[in-house]
Amino acid sequence: MLLAGFQALTHLEIWAAQFDSVSHLVQLVCSKPLLQILSLDDLGWEDPSFETPGPPVPRALHSLRLSQCYKRDILDWLASYDSLPPLHHIQLGSVYPEDTHSIGRFLKRLGPDLSTLQLEFSSLDAGGDAEDFCAHVDLAHNVDLHTIILDKFISSAYQFSSAVGWIPQLLSQTPGITEVSFGVAIRDIRDLHPQEDPIDWGALDRLFCHPRFTQLQTLHFWISGIINLESVSSVITRCLPGSNQRRLLRFHRGTPRIVEQVE
Known part of the structure; x- marks a missing residue:
């Protein structure tokens, strides 16, 4: 229900949650095709691995907030795509x-897209x-x-x-x-x-x-x-x-x- 619903969602904030794996979080994020703003705060997971290639990442995603989570897993997942969303x-x-290390690689991939x-x-x-x-x-x-x-x-x-x-x-x-x-x-x-x-x-x-x-x-x-x-x-x-x-x-x-x- 959570994956199939809210297809018009543009702003997703997930706070104080535990996932079995980062792949489960990825599936939730990617199930919202119109997503523009993603905020992840106080999250955890046991398994940091994810499928490559993963499900299509929302192409309108322009803002990302990461706090109190394994930032390297999220950034490595996003960097695994041949084309990144225009994260400004x-x-x-x-x-x-x-x-x-993951932050450095990811920001280098973003290049001129990053503004803030x-x-x-x-x-x-x-x-x-x-x-x-x-x-x-x-x-x-x-x-x-x-x-x-x-x-x-x-x-x-x-x-x-x-x-x-x-x-x-x-x-x-x-x-x-x-x-x-x-x-x-x-x-x-x-x-x-x-x-x-x-x-x-x-x-x-x-x-x-x-x-x-x-x-x-x-x-x-x-x-x-x-x-x-x-x-x-x-x-x-x-x-x-x-x-x-x-x-x-x-x-x-x-x-x-x-x-x-x-x-």
């Missing part, structure tokens, strides 16, 4: 080292998530990527920051970028200048003011947590004087997100 918007949630990418790192230490991502993912293949959203760019809860330079390294691959959004979740204004692993604001400012980044129009900072918005914006503005001079900086209350639209 991808949300990866928190990135883990074991998924980065959202992700977050739970470790920016040497050998952590960000280092693995930068080692295995080359965004230079995504020449039409215009928006990057970095959730938890600075987070008091996880006690990490952009200190070690992985964020500048990642963004340096995307000179055609027009918009970058950063999530800032802090409890105290001093978290913008942590004593351990201080944030290299200077490297970020030099990057955003580099002549290669002539298309960059806006740097959004989304502020959450029990902190005054004006206080945070004042400090970050002083940390990024060149970006401020270019009138790139925008400050908002809340968390960054992709606004998904069914066409």
Whole structure:
């Protein structure tokens, strides 16, 4: 009934479910031929294998959100097709080292189709998530990527920051970028200048003011947590004087997100 019904469905969100195999999930997704937006959150399965070739993937699929699931299995399944759907918007949630090879291969296959990418790192230490991502993912293949959203760019809860330079390294691959959004979740204004692993604001400012980044129009900072918005914006503005001079900086209350639209 679930496979045969809802044939006109364009937006499918599957949350908190366990499948015997990823193939069962694939069958459900592919049973909706008009699907445009797919969101998978808090899923699991015992068997990661899938049939090749699998059932036809919905050709109108343009937005994909993966959170708390085996991202490598989903991306490897999609990459197994000779022709990919035109996925323009991808949300990866928190990135883990074991998924980065598959992410790199998949984004390379997408090439110019990708226009918006959202992700977050739970470790920016040497050998952590960000280092693995930068080692295995080359965004230079995504020449039409215009928006990057970095959730938890600075987070008091996880006690990490952009200190070690992985964020500048990642963004340096995307000179055609027009918009970058950063999530800032802090409890105290001093978290913008942590004593351990201080944030290299200077490297970020030099990057955003580099002549290669002539298309960059806006740097959004989304502020959450029990902190005054004006206080945070004042400090970050002083940390990024060149970006401020270019009138790139925008400050908002809340968390960054992709606004998904069914066409």
